[in-house]
Amino acid sequence: MRKRVQHQSGRLLSEFLVSLGLFFLILTADLSIVDLATDSASQARTTQFGLGLAQNALEDLIADSRAGKAMVRHSTHSQSVSKGKVVRFNQTVRVAPMAQFSSHLSLATVVVDWDNGRRKIRLERYVAGR
């Protein structure tokens, strides 16, 4: 009788352990899917913010009446892109007059980088000084 109870207990324990193993196997796969999906969404949002920053900087230059003059300007901008995650964007605006072509024409370059420089957006445009 005792032998049979021991046998049953052993079988139950092994079933429990197998179930536990399967549960953690599925849990790991599920968690990695959720993590990948939220990470992709967060990256898409961050890239959108970075692009918006670069576009705004170019629009500011177009509207600026002194845009034709040579200059380099660095700035930083922090943005909350997802719950509890704040991304720091570094922005560099450079204006280089193109004296060889025109006395009024300059090349404006806006570079926005984040994630320690691993991700970068660069926009270029000719701007006219007035």
Place this chain on the structure above:
Amino acid sequence: MSQDVERETTFSTAKSLFAALLALGAGFLFLFSALVTTIGEAGSVYDDDSAVKALGRMVRSDLIDLVPGSLRVSANGRELTFSVNPSKPQQIHYRFDGESGEVFREQKGQTPNKIGRLKRLVFAKEASLLSMEWNTSHDTVRRTWALDRWTHAKGAK
């Protein structure tokens, strides 16, 4: 004796089945919650993006034909009005409904175009810049357009 063993085996199988179903249910529950989280996150990105992108595209394409000096922003920043097509001016009106959160584009003789839904939207005119500020689910974002460029381009013609 054999009946006892049989009853015990049945009971044990029933217990195993119950535990397996319970575990399966918990697994499905977890899968479902993970799915809801993922769809929610992706949905929030899509909702903010689709409305703002559509609005940005429309405002930008309308501004190309802007009648100089016609742009007006209401005091509360919820309405933007300007005229396009200098040869035959037509008024364009963008309106943000603070209660429903819906953004409309209205043009005389046409049915109002519902662009999308946003939590907050404020238009502002600062010197020769038009800015649009809106709230996403996490932060405030701003987009600007230089107004002078269009008049300069027309002047250069």
